[in-house]
Amino acid sequence: MEESWSKLGKEELEHQYSPSHWSHRMDRDAVIEAHVREMTEGTEVSRAAARTALDIPYGDSDSERMDLYLPDGEPTKFPILVYVHGGYWQFLSKEESGFMAAPLLPHGIAVMVMDYDIAPKGNMDLMVAQVRRSIAAVLRLYPQNAGVYLCGHSAGAHLVAMTLCADWMEYGVTADIKGAVLVSGVYDLQPIIHTYVNDALQMSLEVALKNSPVQCVGQMKPGNCRVVIAVAEHDSPEFRRQSQHYFQSLKASGLSVSYVHVDGTDHFDIIEKLSQEEYVLTQLILKMIMDQL
Numbered sequence: 479m480e481e482s483w484s485k486l487g488k489e490e491l492e493h494q495y496s497p498s499h500w501s502h503r504m505d506r507d508a509v510i511e512a513h514v515r516e517m518t519e520g521t522e523v524s525r526a527a528a529r530t531a532l533d534i535p536y537g538d539s540d541s542e543r544m545d546l547y548l549p550d551g552e553p554t555k556f557p558i559l560v561y562v563h564g565g566y567w568q569f570l571s572k573e574e575s576g577f578m579a580a581p582l583l584p585h586g587i588a589v590m591v592m593d594y595d596i597a598p599k600g601n602m603d604l605m606v607a608q609v610r611r612s613i614a615a616v617l618r619l620y621p622q623n624a625g626v627y628l629c630g631h632s633a634g635a636h637l638v639a640m641t642l643c644a645d646w647m648e649y650g651v652t653a654d655i656k657g658a659v660l661v662s663g664v665y666d667l668q669p670i671i672h673t674y675v676n677d678a679l680q681m682s683l684e685v686a687l688k689n690s691p692v693q694c695v696g697q698m699k700p701g702n703c704r705v706v707i708a709v710a711e712h713d714s715p716e717f718r719r720q721s722q723h724y725f726q727s728l729k730a731s732g733l734s735v736s737y738v739h740v741d742g743t744d745h746f747d748i749i750e751k752l753s754q755e756e757y758v759l760t761q762l763i764l765k766m767i768m769d770q771l
């Protein structure tokens with residue numbers, strides 16, 4: 479079947495896959511600058527508020543490290559939210575990605591954020607494997623946990639979606655993921671090949687297909703995992719189409735999935751606001767976790 483994105487010219491496709499072009503708050507450079515600043519400041523707040531264990535290795539490479547934000551109280555029996563940062567698989571790191579921990583910690587929830595090798599150092603196969611390995615590592619570290627939940631933004635939502643179809647036998651753990659919140663993600667990598675985003679990634683069609691969540695829905699087991707797919711009002715039509723399409727595929731497979739359209743947000747503040755307790759997606763994550771305790 480010919481896909482709708484394939485009818486777009488290169489210029490329009492690149493516009494659709496440039497999230498900063500669609501913000502109604504600020505111009506292109508300013509929205510990205512503000513995004514990094516907001517997340518950095520939020521991460522500083524979390525680090526000041528939490529017991530932290532920073533730079534814990536989850537693999538042999540220097541960059542395979544994770545940060546843990548730990549609640550007070552009983553040492554290990556907490557639910558764990560794993561956050562996977564975005565940045566088009568080529569920007570950002572865990573250093574500015576702990577901003578959602580501050581409002582979750584008082585509810586007894588631990589947060590784990592990992593680094594993965596962004597492009598051009600890392601490639602797609604490696605990033606997918608690293609995110610999965612970091613989750614296996616946190617499970618080994620806290621076998622008494624009260625449930626593991628995943629949240630990812632943009633490219634991070636893609637990496638979380640790829641984690642949902644992992645064969646955990648390969649990673650030596652049984653990972654019973656209880657929930658996943660996918661925010662403004664990319665679930666089909668094929669159009670990305672034809673944009674500037676692939677300059678650093680250098681993905682082949684084969685790699686893009688193998689690492690596309692829409693191609694892996696059949697491998698997902700309809701277990702206990704609740705999936706939420708969230709998209710911003712001011713995400714581009716292509717981003718919204720991707721979320722809607724992935725949502726429909728999961729639903730058709732009998733998975734427990736819901737779709738949330740976050741009014742008044744764009745690709746960037748849809749996730750930045752997780753630093754605020756009263757924000758709709760923070761409340762959604764809290765409810766998802768508290769309902770299953």
Ligand SMILES: N[C@@H](CC(=O)c1ccccc1NC=O)C(=O)O
Pocket residue numbers: 495496497498499510513564565566569570631632633
């Ligand atoms: N060229 C992209 C850049 C971008 O998406 C981005 C850049 C820096 C940090 C995060 C980014 N994207 C979101 O997760 C854009 O137009 O927004």
